Amino acid sequence: MNVLIVEDDSALGHFLDQGLKLDGHDVSVVTDGEAALESAARLRPELMILDLGLPRMDGIEVLAEMQQHFRSTSVLVLTGRAEMEERVKCLRLGADDVVMKPFSFHELRARLQALSRRRGQFADPVLRFGDLEMDRTQRRVTQAGCEVELTATEFTLLESLMRRRGERVCSRAELLREVWRMPLGAGAVAARTSRMDTNIVEVYINYLRKKLGRNSSAPRDASGVCHAVIRTVRGEGYLLDAPEERDLKAGTGNSPPDLTAIFALGGCVADV
Amino acid sequence: MGDRSSRTKFKQIAAALHEMCQPLTTLQCSLEMAALTDTQEAYREAMEIGLSECRRLVASVESMREVLQEARQETGFEEMEAGG
Numbered sequence: 001m002n003v004l005i006v007e008d009d010s011a012l013g014h015f016l017d018q019g020l021k022l023d024g025h026d027v028s029v030v031t032d033g034e035a036a037l038e039s040a041a042r043l044r045p046e047l048m049i050l051d052l053g054l055p056r057m058d059g060i061e062v063l064a065e066m067q068q069h070f071r072s073t074s075v076l077v078l079t080g081r082a083e084m085e086e087r088v089k090c091l092r093l094g095a096d097d098v099v100m101k102p103f104s105f106h107e108l109r110a111r112l113q114a115l116s117r118r119r120g121q122f123a124d125p126v127l128r129f130g131d132l133e134m135d136r137t138q139r140r141v142t143q144a145g146c147e148v149e150l151t152a153t154e155f156t157l158l159e160s161l162m163r164r165r166g167e168r169v170c171s172r173a174e175l176l177r178e179v180w181r182m183p184l185g186a187g188a189v190a191a192r193t194s195r196m197d198t199n200i201v202e203v204y205i206n207y208l209r210k211k212l213g214r215n216s217s218a219p220r221d222a223s224g225v226c227h228a229v230i231r232t233v234r235g236e237g238y239l240l241d242a243p244e245e246r247d248l249k250a251g252t253g254n255s256p257p258d259l260t261a262i263f264a265l266g267g268c269v270a271d272v
Numbered sequence: 273m274g275d276r277s278s279r280t281k282f283k284q285i286a287a288a289l290h291e292m293c294q295p296l297t298t299l300q301c302s303l304e305m306a307a308l309t310d311t312q313e314a315y316r317e318a319m320e321i322g323l324s325e326c327r328r329l330v331a332s333v334e335s336m337r338e339v340l341q342e343a344r345q346e347t348g349f350e351e352m353e354a355g356g
Contacts, residue, residue, distance in 0.1 A: 009294055011321050015301040022308060080293035082286070102296035105304045 001116055002168070004045040005029045006036040006062065007078070008054050016049065019105050020112075024177045033057025040070050044167055047115060049108075052079045052090075060093065067094030074115050078103070127162040130228030130242030132212070134162055144227065148211055153179060157204050161230065161240040171237035172201045179204075205230060205238060281343050288336040295325035295332070 003025045007013040013029045020027045030039050033054040040048065048066065052059035059077065066075055077090045080101040087098045096118075097111050125137040131144040139155060141148045150158065160178045164170055176182040180200065209230055226242035233239050299322055306318035 009298060011325070012294070012298040012301060015298065015305045015321075019301070019305050019308065080290045080297075082289070101293035102300055105301045105308075 001046045002026045004039050004043060004048045006048060007051045008032060023109060033062045036062050037065055040066060040073060045073055048073050048075045050075055050077050052077060063090060063093045063095060074119060076111060076115060129162050129165055129240055130226045132228040134159060143212055153204060154208055158208055161238060166240050166242060169233045169237045169239045175201050277346060281339055284339045285336060288332050292329055292332040295328035299325040
């Protein structure tokens with residue numbers, strides 16, 4: 001999960017960051033309430049871990065703002081205040097869980113897993129991006145209305161990219177973890193042991209590009225919906241993108257370079 | 273000890289307890305993290321952070337002691353001195 005930690009105690013923030021990264025989460029840490037809202041707008045995290053006693057803006061205010069503007073983010077509140085009324089207030093304001101300090105990292109981790117399960121349970125089974133539509137219940141993918149036949153691995157890979165909705169680059173390490181269930185750092189280990197393992201992400205991205213490319217010879221369909229494409233972001237990872245109209249005009253300089261050509265070649269433009 | 277004084281003491285003890293929660297959490301998480309990562313560097317970091325958090329805990333214990341001492345003097349209850 002993409003997690004934003006909001007904790008003004010730098011030592012505690014550091015250990016939570018370390019522990020959640022070990023579990024394979026993508027973690028960011030901020031230390032005050034205003035930075036929390038700025039980061040929520042920029043990163044669109046799936047989960048926020050929110051301490052209540054914060055400088056610049058109190059945690060309760062942050063929680064209220066989150067409920068108003070970023071409802072898709074689950075919020076787990078950390079509090080050192082013992083009053084039951086406050087815990088009830090947090091839950092009523094939209095917190096998904098409240099954990100009292102002092103707590104064990106193991107308990108926090110288990111609660112995050114439970115939250116993650118609930119998110120999966122109540123998530124919309126249909127993902128849409130550009131001209132792509134993925135029905136996760138029926139295990140069916142269409143592009144511009146045409147069915148795309150994918151293997152189980154290709155399906156999971158595309159799901160990982162679609163869940164980020166073109167808002168965030170998906171790193172190779174994240175894909176190895178999410179699709180191939182490799183622990184964090186497995187890429188580096190694989191790099192030392194097997195060239196085949198190292199290339200597995202690139203190979204499957206290319207398979208996907210070829211299959212999606214069959215339905216995207218034109219930049220957009222008849223109804224004006226942009227075709228979704230997988231972009232390589234050099235040194236960072238992959239991004240599912242649906243180029244805006246301005247990017248499609250020749251010579252604007254904003255366009256991802258020759259995406260149709262990349263598809264036609266079935267090629268990966270750079271190592272990540 | 274009057275109601276008002278009792279309420280003040282109660283709030284002071286609650287605040288001191290609240291102050292203890294933060295360093296206790298950091299202490300616990302730092303030790304758990306060292307055990308999870310199991311590296312010399314992690315153990316050294318946990319020890320350094322742990323000592324710093326212990327100092328914060330000692331300060332909170334001191335402030336709770338002061339509040340209890342004041343309460344004891346106001347009420348004259350010798351038995352309020354916990355632990356003997």
